[in-house]
Amino acid sequence: MALYTSLDASAFQRLAEAYGLGSVREFAGIPQGSINSNFRLVTSAGRFFVRHTTVRSAEDLGFEAGLLALLNAAHYPSPRLVHTREGQPFLELEGGRVCVFAWLVGEELTRETLTAEHLESLGLELGKLHRLGDAYVGARANPYGSSVVAGWLEGLARHPDAELAAIARELQGYLARADASRGGLEPRGVIHADIFLDNVKWLGERVSAVFDFEMACQDALGLDVAITLNAWCFEAGAYRPELCRALLRGYQVERALVPLERTHLFGHALFGAVRYTASRIRDFHLSDLPPDKLAPKDFRTYLARARLLNQMGPEGLRALVGL
Known part of the structure; x- marks a missing residue:
């Protein structure tokens, strides 16, 4: 969602014509995220979210489109992908591929406003997503699995910045523990x-x-639970037990965790913390893009999660989340 690619008025007009969106009234970049270039587009047909990617393949986009079609049909609260006049889920444009989504209603929450009720609702929707996903026949391996993260860390361990190299070596130890x-x-x-x-x-x-x-793909369902727990339930250097337990409580209304998932939740959480520490170093800390093109995200917040998880161990995490 960083602004890696600039789309001008003529590009948006070509896009609007290809999708049958009427005339372009306004557009603006959204300088957030790390992989794509995202834009808000207003036309005579309404408001839309436009995502331009130079890294995702046609197969990746097809997997996402098929999944969203399934979720939309099941009335799951998910984006509505707009297709071109020719019925395609994306458009080749300006050296990449563009996807267009109907603008979503609602607001995003800040960490300070989160309550246990929010996390229970979120857990419910995550469990529902995993249950509905059983019917999807598309195939996509996790593009950010352990071997990929290990490659990132190997490169960072050779970085000339001594602090980053030391952190990378520390993370390599955490990754080994997570995989085990x-x-x-x-x-x-x-x-x-x-x-x-x-x-x-x-x-x-x-x-x-x-x-x-x-980033949707096929992997262990417990990994998704752990990534979500890391993202939503950690604040000011510590996990919030009431939020962790609410997330798991809501999730298990839709889908109960089996014993092996309970046992391995620690490994998934530690892996997720390592993965996002490494990606934030690569995508944000080492990026040359200016702040108006890329909203920064501090890798140290995920490093703090990794260190705390490593300290508490599997039993400590299970006690924290009430499993």
């Missing part, structure tokens, strides 16, 4: 893999939309 603490015959299926605060909209205490499915 998960795996086996865990339930697998479609996961969102990126449910952060800025990927959910709310109407009061009700989830109005879970969006940004670009």
